[in-house]
Amino acid sequence: MVRLYMVIFLLPILLLIENSSCKTALGRIVNGKIATAGEFTYQLSLRRNNKHICGASVLSNQWAISAAHCVENKRSSYSIRAGTNRRSSGGTIMNVQEILIHPLYNSDTMNCDVSLLRTQNILRGDFIEPIVLPKPTQPVPSDLAAMVSGWGHTGSSEETLPEELKYAQVYTIDQQECTELLRNYGVVTNAMFCASARLVDACQGDSGGPLNLNGVLIGVVSWGIGCADPDFPGVYTRLAYPPVRNWIQITTNI
Numbered sequence: 001m002v003r004l005y006m007v008i009f010l011l012p013i014l015l016l017i018e019n020s021s022c023k024t025a026l027g028r029i030v031n032g033k034i035a036t037a038g039e040f041t042y043q044l045s046l047r048r049n050n051k052h053i054c055g056a057s058v059l060s061n062q063w064a065i066s067a068a069h070c071v072e073n074k075r076s077s078y079s080i081r082a083g084t085n086r087r088s089s090g091g092t093i094m095n096v097q098e099i100l101i102h103p104l105y106n107s108d109t110m111n112c113d114v115s116l117l118r119t120q121n122i123l124r125g126d127f128i129e130p131i132v133l134p135k136p137t138q139p140v141p142s143d144l145a146a147m148v149s150g151w152g153h154t155g156s157s158e159e160t161l162p163e164e165l166k167y168a169q170v171y172t173i174d175q176q177e178c179t180e181l182l183r184n185y186g187v188v189t190n191a192m193f194c195a196s197a198r199l200v201d202a203c204q205g206d207s208g209g210p211l212n213l214n215g216v217l218i219g220v221v222s223w224g225i226g227c228a229d230p231d232f233p234g235v236y237t238r239l240a241y242p243p244v245r246n247w248i249q250i251t252t253n254i
């Protein structure tokens, strides 16, 4: 009798809970896949006081690149974890010795949201490989599939970070069109471009991380309105923009 009661009354309730969790899952690198070891050897976890705060990418055995807004807190100590798909284990942790923020970075407009991080020790090891930068002025044509990756939130309302690296394909968007879509929220400057896919996006904690187009690091995760909102694409720092690309070249010789 007790058993029968459980099936009749509890089953519908359990199904309901199951269903509602499906809904939040939809709003989910929101809606990305889990990376396997060795797939994103340029991906770094940028840590402030030993906690993951942002993504970053390997440029050479000495330099990493991230967003400026990730390293604004001058008093903190920053480190990177390299050579692993896991956010809080594996690979190696290295201290960041020097942080350079783009001279034109503006925290209100997010213009030139890019930073360079010089590591204390040589950035080398298993599963650690640099990614190539674009040439200055190299255009970002629209509707190209690019790969974004990171340990950021897997949903707009999700507060926890995944343990395993996630990635997703997003499509570059025409500059004019993106300017229109975001006109009530901010200016899409020449130092930015947009990319999105339906219900797929970068999110909080992915910032500073890579957007890879055919093996070239064309963008750095910068900002967005919520995450994976079909009305609002993600905004990336345009690394081929001459004031950005030339600054990287002059600073790092890369």
Ligand code: ARG
Residues within 6 Å of the ligand: 054, 152, 201, 202, 203, 204, 205, 206, 207, 208, 221, 222, 223, 224, 225, 226, 227, 228, 233, 234, 235
């Ligand atoms: N600013 C966010 C961060 O600090 C990332 C924003 C990206 N958002 C987006 N919807 N693409 O992690």
